[in-house]
Amino acid sequence: MRSICVLAFLGSSLCWGQADTDCKPSALNIPEAKYPCVYPDNRATFRVLAPEAQSVKIRIGKGFDMTKGADGAWTVTTTPLVVGFHYYSVQIDGATTADPSTMTFFGSGWQNSGIEIPAPDVDFYSAKTDLPHGHVSQQRYFSKVTEKWRRCFVYTPPDYETSSKTRYPVLYLLHGWGEDETGWYRQGRVDLIMDNLIASGKAKPMIIVMDNLNAVKPGESAAIFGARWLAPAPPPGTAGSGRGGRGGLAGFTGASFTDMMLTDLIPMVEKTYRVLPGRDNRAMAGLSMGGMQTFRTTLSNLDKFAYIGGFSGSCGGRGATFDAKTTCDGAFADAAAFNKKVKVLFLGIGSEEGPGTKNFSEALTQAGIHNVYFESPGTAHEWLTWRRCLNDFAPRLFRQGSESQHAARRQNASGE
């Protein structure tokens, strides 16, 4: 095929409209788009039409300079990319834009392009023909706390429609910095992961509520979502000078999210959906900043949550010294009490994200706090890490009843 392509190139420009047959279009391309495409060794070729531009680059983690062809299209083939989902952008003469050849995904506060490099374990987040599928529904609701309309997405398991009296436990699942309520269902493939887990019996049927981490009261700053072209970057070292150029982790408090969640979101969900009540049927998890938010919300409300998951984000920092009396505001000071309340404390991370989370997990273990440590091999601070975290976390949920149910089960077991 390559030789044919070279001949075609000598004779016409048709070749540029066709990909090398070894290079498969990314699953996230718009219909018919041959580029970007991915080679078996995970290199990717990008193509951008910008006939009058002086300089065009692809930014996917690092930058790749593109070369202009005779037809005005710029192309580049990268070095091998890490497996999984990546945001990327195109820089055209200094302007940061999305590649018009792909669907776009909300991250870093704007609609990025996306590319999917198939992973060896792609099966767990793929659609399968022969099993039932749940729904992801858009749910609008008005928040009394923020005084605004909000939107979340709600996954209901495959039997939700047909089992019209069954009630289900609920996992509240948060995105990361600069993302929104669409993240888990679009980048995260939450419904396919759960459909597969439920069909194989690995996870219990559950409802998953995916809300927007951004919840500010009137007058509070929403600066955490600022994308970098919205305003000049603040001076280095000041609040908001980190990721995104404006706003950033420094500007994040989370205070109003917890308030909004407890006042507006949970009551709306429990009124609207067939939900099992109580802390033993309520889990919360999130990725990155959403993991930080999860720990803030749950650790100060252990009467309301029995399952906690941090995917590349928690209260523990990534290298901070652990002190049971002060770390996470002393939430781990009484290990016995904590272990009695929290059925699963889950800490997930990509292997390329550094040792902080593993260290935190080990420190917790040494302090007597039961916890699960999960590491995604070969991935960094990206969505394949979090898909794998969910795939490991969800089967652990809602397996245990309350303490009294446990006692009853133990009694039954010994009496039989």
Place this chain on the structure above:
Amino acid sequence: MRSICVLAFLGSSLCWGQADTDCKPSALNIPEAKYPCVYPDNRATFRVLAPEAQSVKIRIGKGFDMTKGADGAWTVTTTPLVVGFHYYSVQIDGATTADPSTMTFFGSGWQNSGIEIPAPDVDFYSAKTDLPHGHVSQQRYFSKVTEKWRRCFVYTPPDYETSSKTRYPVLYLLHGWGEDETGWYRQGRVDLIMDNLIASGKAKPMIIVMDNLNAVKPGESAAIFGARWLAPAPPPGTAGSGRGGRGGLAGFTGASFTDMMLTDLIPMVEKTYRVLPGRDNRAMAGLSMGGMQTFRTTLSNLDKFAYIGGFSGSCGGRGATFDAKTTCDGAFADAAAFNKKVKVLFLGIGSEEGPGTKNFSEALTQAGIHNVYFESPGTAHEWLTWRRCLNDFAPRLFRQGSESQHAARRQNASGE
């Protein structure tokens, strides 16, 4: 505020990060983005960061050249824009891209930017605090006809979850050329329109299924979706040289959509949702190419559909001579039989789209075919036309029972 802004401009570049207070950010901007913004007279100001570009334009119907400021940002204020939703793009040194300051919307085969110019009748497609809201759910299903996974979105009315035994009639609703199954729920605001109609008692509660018009069997061409940067444009006058540069209406057959809809989609919907059976509880409508598809599907399957809507699209063409024996393959040749079967035949159009649809409606009326003509004032071939069409069409649906029910009602009425 303007004078303050001028002073700030003389002293610093801060002013460029703030909009004139008369210019309100478009409702479709990413969080925090002040631009594009809309003035009370419907002019809009756009701002794009492209520090090294030689030429930047906004394309919103026509082109507006932007001017570069001292901070590297290009700006332009347009002439007054038509009310409603508009796709738009940014041209940076010859490259067509989305504006990174807005959410993106799938149209013309790619993820365009969008801007919303508030209409005088904005109320009918706005969220309201004090009424119940339905859901829009993502539904995956496998098509035996196309041999691929497909996705549709399904609107269920507010009482669907709580009235667990009620069954509902169904409207199948299609997008237009280059759009997809997200069009009606994102650009069209279908859920808000229906929530408002149902709450006010104007429309009956119904399920609305929004699928993707693109349905090809293995080996068939999917060229209708090609965006213009995917390949060099074909020579003028050849098939596919129209809108989009590649593919286009000329390449559209629709044959496999009808097959797929009858074989896969309708059975899946009737198995998955609580649906009232039969043609009297089944409507189909679509916009533009989706209207053409609607007429193709329904007119050849009148045993399955009793309500038909074409929003800026039908089988009638826009200026073609009407002949009851041949127009639309002779579907209107027997007016009495047609009127008995079809409860509502709806033809909607924007007032700026030319007289073709009105002429078609009048020709139908002269041929004895009952039909409803609706005209959206001041709008062209865009989404506000179609939001208004739905708002007028939906209240007309499922009001009439079957002929025998009619006869029974007439008897009852005369007997009392």
